[in-house]
Amino acid sequence: SSSSGDPCAGGATLIGGGPIDYDDGHGNNEDCRWTLVCRIGAPTVTFSTFNTEGNYDFVNVYNGASATDGSRLGRFHGSSLPDPVTASSGDTLLVQFTSDGSVTEDGFHATMSCIEVQRMHHCKGVTAPGSHGTLGSCAADGFLAHDTTCNTTCIDGGIIRTACWN
Numbered sequence: 001s002s003s004s005g006d007p008c009a010g011g012a013t014l015i016g017g018g019p020i021d022y023d024d025g026h027g028n029n030e031d032c033r034w035t036l037v038c039r040i041g042a043p044t045v046t047f048s049t050f051n052t053e054g055n056y057d058f059v060n061v062y063n064g065a066s067a068t069d070g071s072r073l074g075r076f077h078g079s080s081l082p083d084p085v086t087a088s089s090g091d092t093l094l095v096q097f098t099s100d101g102s103v104t105e106d107g108f109h110a111t112m113s114c115i116e117v118q119r120m121h122h123c124k125g126v127t128a129p130g131s132h133g134t135l136g137s138c139a140a141d142g143f144l145a146h147d148t149t150c151n152t153t154c155i156d157g158g159i160i161r162t163a164c165w166n
Helices: none
Strands: 002-006 009-015 018-022 031-037 042-051 058-063 072-076 092-098 107-115 149-154 160-165
Touching: 031 042, 042 092, 092 107
Parallel strands: 009 031
Antiparallel strands: 002 009, 018 107, 031 092, 042 107, 058 072, 058 092, 149 160
């Protein structure tokens, strides 16, 4: 893994994984960006600490390299630890922190990693091993439809397999 750039002055890029250390406090009116790129697997950000000013200072996570509302996967603020976020497609995830003009908190610490996710294709009507129900149908792009329940299992080598069913 490698890292380059200043997140709050032009942005930082992490390739293959690494930490996002932004938990020693922060300034006002900031716009900081970490672009997370995986050569193999899907970029995932996992938060270990989280404390921003609720309703005013935000951590946004976007699918891809640009901060557009249509690609936003999550918007977090306050002191509740967010669940991990994985890119829904592609090899890039953008984490953006923005703060307003007053009141600062500690910030956050997160780790970027690249995980291999088994996407279900042609899965309609197939019974999931060890589960009850049927695997959900896939969307046209090969990703799981939104009406499925998923069970994720870690296996040897850090590969993550996901089985989904209705």
